Amino acid sequence: MITMALLLAGWGLLAASQPRQFNRLVHHGRLSSRARTAMRSLGAILLLAPLMILMRAEGPSFGPLVWACLLSISAMAVALMLAWLPGAKSAT
């Protein structure tokens, strides 16, 4: 559960750091390059942290497998959430 939330947040940050998605989420906003780098590195950390947690909880053979599966699924979940986000502009 915690790992899924972390992964969603991680992918969410990575997605929001893309100019196209950022423009949809924040109307008329501008994304500075420093903010973008910060969002991306934080996102990447949030994606890797669950690997550590799962390695501890599930052991070295199941942990990475669960992580790899969750990585794909959470990314798809973020894509679907972005698609049906209320109030967001249509992507171009």
Next chain:
Amino acid sequence: MGPTFRASMNWLHTWSGVVLGSLLFAIFWMGTLSVFDKEIDRWMMPASRLALPPDFSYETMRPAYLAALAAKSPSVLLLVPNQRNPVITALWRGPDGSFAQHLFDPGTGAELPDQGTLGGSRFIYPFHYSLNLKVLGLGYWVVGLCGMMMMVLCVSGVVIHRKIFVDFFTFRPERKIRRATLDLHNVAGVLGLPFHVVISVSGLVILFSLYFPSSIWAVYRQDARLFGREAYGSYVRPPAKRAADLISLDAIVAKAKSVWGQGEPNYLYVFNPGDSASYVQLNRASADVVSNISYVAYVDGTTGELLSASRPEKPAALTQRFIAGLHFIQFEHWTLRWLYFVLGLAGCVLIATGLLFWVESRRDRHRRLGRSGARVVEAVTVASVTGILIATLAFMVTNRALPAGASVLGVERGAIEVSVFHLAWLLTLLHAWASTGRAWIGQCWMISGLASLAVLLNAVTTGDHLIKTIATPQLWSVAGVDATLLIAAFIAIRVALRLARGARPDAASLQGADQR
């Protein structure tokens, strides 16, 4: 990477996708269901919805062994009950040479009434790897070819995808169906890529001895048994033709466990039953590791001596077992089971949207030019996507609708279910051909109807309705199947409504997003 390379990859992706997409969808769909084959078994075999006794004795399996002995079978495979499959399953060859499966109560050892179904593990699961085509082993080769092509499609798909990172999260359901389909195809493909590749490769590795027989043949010549002995440590001896009783099964298991140190066997394979040269092959259950490793021990059936125990396997065999384990998920891990199920569904979405995109981008042009290509592919696509869902649901509905022991024109219950599956599949193809354009909507309604009917019939015929099954831990497998069916029914209704809106000529594609 010049434009010509990308163009040729595009051509490869398009045409191998169109030709094999339908088969691939069938394989992915059945594979996804096979993740829960035992749970589907419980659903389709109500008498097997039992609780595992807390102190299981291996002697409880003796009635099953004696029944096989009475049938004069040369060997009998006894599967040890476990949480997912809480019955003693015995497989033996009858006097007429045909294989038969019998179920026995794990508490009393009494034989359960014949459930008259192939269920998930003997219809859906074999369909996944052999399409149930037994002629010349053709099914295996077709599936193998599809596995190879899946890898080709993954690689060429990545090559032709122009903006992988820019489009990483891009899914625009509010756009025209063609655009939304391609988005969904890209999202399911790129984000699920590791799974799609690993599952195709591991599928091929599992059946390596079939696809690459020459590698074994070159080293071992005709002696395939020697390969089995050396790679997996198997043991054989002929019957002595003197009658003798099998000693206590508990003692046999204890002997094997003395070699393993820990862990329980998942099957007992008794060879030469009733003979003084009888011997038992035991395999340690590997529920706690990813690898589908077999720790096999052979115990003498009359003296209880250890005959042979497999040494740790050779590195190549170990690697093969790890990759096979990744694919088989026989380990005890419910989270992973569900994750595999979801990723399998993503694979289905990937293939279906790929086919759909081909049709959508050609339909109007082909109609203008008077070509039939798009129409043919559309009918085949509808039948292979929604059609196989309908056929599977019809299979399950038939299972609950037919009374036990039913037979029509001498066809047994299990065979009727399979016939209904094929008949329903054929009918969806005819329907798709007859009602072009609106076939998707009709079949989505059909899916939601059949899925709801299956849940209803299960509640009526067995009394295990959803509230009761959720409250009883031993019935959670049934609850899971029912809940999944209801979710499928709900999604099918949503899709049908959305498509019906899209089928109206104007404005539909513009408003789509806001109304959700």
